[in-house]
Amino acid sequence: MEEIKNVKGTHDVFGDENNAYEKVESLMKSIAEIYAYKGVRPPVLEYNSVFVRGVGESSDVVRKEMYTFADKGGRDLTLRPEFTAGIMRLVVQNKLYATSELPLKLYYVGPVFRYERPQLGRYRQFNQFGVESIGHNSPMNDVEVIVLAYTILSSLGLENVKIKINTLGDEASRNAYRTALKEYFAKYIDNMCVDCKSRFELNPLRILDCKVPEDRPVIDGAPKIGAYLSKESKERFDAVLEALESLQIPYEIDQGLVRGLDYYSETVFEFHYKSNKGNDYGAIGAGGHYGSLMKELGGPDLPGVGFSFGIERIVSVLQDNELLNDVAYELDAYIMPLDKSLDLYAQEVAVILRNSGGYKVDICFDNVKLGNMFKRATNKNAKYAVIIGEDEAKAESVVLKDLATQEQTTVKIENLIDKLDELYESSYPEEEEK
RNA sequence: GCGAACGUGGUGAAGUGGUUAACACAUCUGGCUGUGAACCAGACAUUCGUGAGUUCGAUUCUCAUCGUUCGCCCCA
Numbered sequence: 208m209e210e211i212k213n214v215k216g217t218h219d220v221f222g223d224e225n226n227a228y229e230k231v232e233s234l235m236k237s238i239a240e241i242y243a244y245k246g247v248r249p250p251v252l253e254y255n256s257v258f259v260r261g262v263g264e265s266s267d268v269v270r271k272e273m274y275t276f277a278d279k280g281g282r283d284l285t286l287r288p289e290f291t292a293g294i295m296r297l298v299v300q301n302k303l304y305a306t307s308e309l310p311l312k313l314y315y316v317g318p319v320f321r322y323e324r325p326q327l328g329r330y331r332q333f334n335q336f337g338v339e340s341i342g343h344n345s346p347m348n349d350v351e352v353i354v355l356a357y358t359i360l361s362s363l364g365l366e367n368v369k370i371k372i373n374t375l376g377d378e379a380s381r382n383a384y385r386t387a388l389k390e391y392f393a394k395y396i397d398n399m400c401v402d403c404k405s406r407f408e409l410n411p412l413r414i415l416d417c418k419v420p421e422d423r424p425v426i427d428g429a430p431k432i433g434a435y436l437s438k439e440s441k442e443r444f445d446a447v448l449e450a451l452e453s454l455q456i457p458y459e460i461d462q463g464l465v466r467g468l469d470y471y472s473e474t475v476f477e478f479h480y481k482s483n484k485g486n487d488y489g490a491i492g493a494g495g496h497y498g499s500l501m502k503e504l505g506g507p508d509l510p511g512v513g514f515s516f517g518i519e520r521i522v523s524v525l526q527d528n529e530l531l532n533d534v535a536y537e538l539d540a541y542i543m544p545l546d547k548s549l550d551l552y553a554q555e556v557a558v559i560l561r562n563s564g565g566y567k568v569d570i571c572f573d574n575v576k577l578g579n580m581f582k583r584a585t586n587k588n589a590k591y592a593v594i595i596g597e598d599e600a601k602a603e604s605v606v607l608k609d610l611a612t613q614e615q616t617t618v619k620i621e622n623l624i625d626k627l628d629e630l631y632e633s634s635y636p637e638e639e640e641k
Numbered sequence: 642g643c644g645a646a647c648g649u650g651g652u653g654a655a656g657u658g659g660u661u662a663a664c665a666c667a668u669c670u671g672g673c674u675g676u677g678a679a680c681c682a683g684a685c686a687u688u689c690g691u692g693a694g695u696u697c698g699a700u701u702c703u704c705a706u707c708g709u710u711c712g713c714c715c716c717a
Contacts, residue, residue, distance in 0.1 A: 215708070267715050271642080289717090323715070324642080325708095335717065402714070416715090467716060477717095490717060517717025545675060579669095581677035596675060610677075 216323070216331025218519075226534040227522050228334075232316055235336045235359050235516070239314040242355045244338050247313045249293040251320075255283040260503050261292025263469025265409040272321040286320040289468070291513055292500070294339055299506035309342035309509070316518070328488040328520045337494070337515030341501070346443045349474040349496055349512045350450040356478060356492055356514045357456050363521065364530040369479040370457065373464040374444040375412070375472050376436045377498065384435035385411055395425045415463045431462050440473060447474050472498040474512065482527035491524060492516040539566035540627070541589035542605075543580040545596045552600045556593060556620060564624040568593075584610060590635075591627065609634065 213219060220228055236246065255275050262269050274286040287293050294313060298304055303311055316336040323329060338355060340348045353370065360368045375381055388411040392399075396407050399414075399422050406413045417426060436444070451458055458476075466475045475495035480488065494514025502508040525531045540560055544553035553570050560566045569587060571580050577594070584592050592615075594606035599617065607626060608615035611634070618626045 212708085272715080319717085321716075324713095325710090326712090327710070329716075333717070337717095488717085492717065515717065520717055543676095575670095576673080577676050578673075579677090583677095585677065592676085594676075598675095606676090608676080613677085615676085 214331070216325040218330060218332075223531075223535055224522070226536060227525070227531045228518065230531070230534055231363065231518060231522055231525070232334075232336060234362060236314065236316065238359050238362060239338055239355065242312070242338075242351065242358075244312040244314040244340075244355075247294060247297065247315050248317070249287070249290065249297045249315070251287055251318065252284050253287055253293050253296065255285045257292050257296050257504065258285050258288060261295060261470060261500055262289065266467055266469050268321065268468065272323055274320045274322055288321045289319055290315050290317075290335060290337055290515060291339060291468075291470070291497070291511075292504070295341075295500050295504050295506070295511070298341060299501060299504050304342050304501075304507060304509055310348055310511075311341040312338065313341070314338040328517070328523050330519060334518040335515045336518055337513055339511055339513035341511035341513075342509040344510050346446040346474070347450065349447050350454070352494065352512050352514050353447075353451065353476060354454060354456060356494070356516070359516070360478060360480070360492070360521075363525060364528070365480055365521075365524065367480075369459065370476055371461040371464050371479060372448075372451075372458045372474065372476040373461050374432065374436065374440060374447075374474055375465065375495075376432060376440040377472060380432070380435050380437045380440045381412070381472065384430070384432050387430045387435060388412065388414070391429050392425070399425065410469070412465045413467070415465050416467075426463075433462065443473060466493065466495055470497040470500040470503070471495040472510075476514070478514075478516075480524055482524045488520045488524055490517075491520045535588055537567070538569055538584075538587045538589040540568045540591040540593050541580070541584035541587055542568060542570040542593040543577065543584070543595065544571070544574070545577065545594070547574055549595050549597070549600050553595050556595065556605055556623070559620060559623060560593075560627070564627060566627065581610075591630070 255273075258273060259269055264270070268288050273288050276284060278284050294315065298311060298313075314337065317334060318332050319335050320332050322331060325331060338352055340352055353372075357368065357370065376384065389407070392403075392407055392411060392414060396404060399407075400417065403414050403417050403422055406417075414422075415426060415429065417423075433441075448458070448460075464475055464477060466477075473496040476493065477490040478492040480491050482488070492514055494512070496510060496512040498510045499508065500511065522531070542553045542557055542560075544550050550570075550572055553572075557568050557570050560568045569589075571583060573580075575583075581592065589610060592606075592608040592610055594608060594615075596606075599605050602617075602619075603621075604617050604619045605623065606615055607618050607623070607630075609630065616626070
């Protein structure tokens with residue numbers, strides 16, 4: 208029989224790692240909400256055209272990385288390779304731009320799919336968290352999403368995040384720059400790598416991203432975007448940089464930063480981080496401003512700005528830096544009935560502790576030796592053991608033992624929650640919320 | 642899509658063309674009939690990613706395939 212296993216490039220998340228994902232995602236969400244962003248859940252499946260028109264035909268993501276297929280009704284569908292295009296479709300279709308004040312500020316988290324060669328920190332199904340600020344053209348929106356992203360990374364404990372930033376200018380600037388680049392590269396293109404040759408035809412801007420060392424001298428000598436920016440684009444970019452400076456967000460300008468999704472214009476940025484162990488996960492997050500994406504998808508001509516994080520990469524970096532060590536599941540109490548006949552009583556005690564006390568409680572129904580139960584309690588990171596023997600059951604009481612101090616007392620069940628609350632207060636005063 | 646390395650239990654790993662595949666950790670059981678350690682005894686890979694070939698015989702050699710990791714490309 209054929210072995211059943213997971214699909215290449217996918218991975219299972221469970222145990223402490225699942226807790227790490229929960230922790231990271233909930234922190235991201237709560238900070239986004241502090242910045243007045245609201246959650247959205249676009250579908251995983253979209254019509255293929257959403258991404259072809261949204262992300263752009265010349266992007267590698269669309270050209271060779273999408274999971275596209277026909278469903279049984281013959282629809283051309285795609286498993287989303289990113290969120291922004293789908294969210295823009297959601298906004299256009301539901302006319303959210305007309306029903307609420309702009310900018311529309313949305314956050315999302317969920318899986319995306321790209322057919323790529325798996326590597327460290329790179330999966331075919333992975334999770335992204337991100338935000339979009341839509342419909343309002345002030346450069347302050349660009350600043351806000353960068354500050355938000357930076358705040359999230361700092362809150363996770365990542366110091367020295369490197370923010371690379373650039374501007375692609377408005378359409379006029381990019382057209383002028385593209386023409387200049389074509390003119391410049393026309394002289395050299397015959398001697399450049401095959402990828403550059405195709406980029407030359409499709410999107411000359413992307414030649415700047417080329418990593419082939421032989422091509423570098425030519426690329427380094429290419430015209431820079433700065434000289435081709437319109438007055439408006441230049442002012443806009445300066446406004447962003449100025450704001451970042453006064454908010455003390457460190458950045459470095461990288462004029463080679465062009466991004467691989469076609470919808471970007473004006474401000475673009477990436478967040479880079481090397482783990483303390485030296486593993487380079489590349490960009491752990493990236494984003495930018497987009498001018499005509501909504502119009503491209505049939506909506507009004509409104510701009511937007513957003514970023515997204517790769518959750519897997521961030522979790523990996525945090526693990527490398529040992530910033531996720533407090534993530535283990537902890538049990539408040541482990542109930543140990545000493546005999547099968549006491550299982551029901553144990554169940555009743557558990558209901559009291561769980562439903563009335565809100566404590567995290569588990570029960571041992573294996574009736575193994577007491578010593579083994581203690582071992583299991585330790586393995587489950589339980590703080591207290593609740594021992595139930597015949598004597599206790601008769602007296603409607605339990606033995607409550609603090610597993611750390613080894614102190615134990617016999618408590619009537621009507622006093623159990625009060626007693627546990629009291630013990631908790633003295634032993635774990637910092638843990639108020641349960 | 643291209644180039645390279647690797648693939649032995651739950652985990653970390655040693656090993657060899659030939660009867661029982663080390664060792665350690667973890668787990669479970671008992672010694673200890675109601676208190677966690679330590680110790681002692683025992684259990685735990687019909688099998689070395691999968692398939693085919695060479696061979697009297699392969700976990701070990703060859704090929705293919707799948708997977709992981711690394712570099713390129715691209716990206717989060």
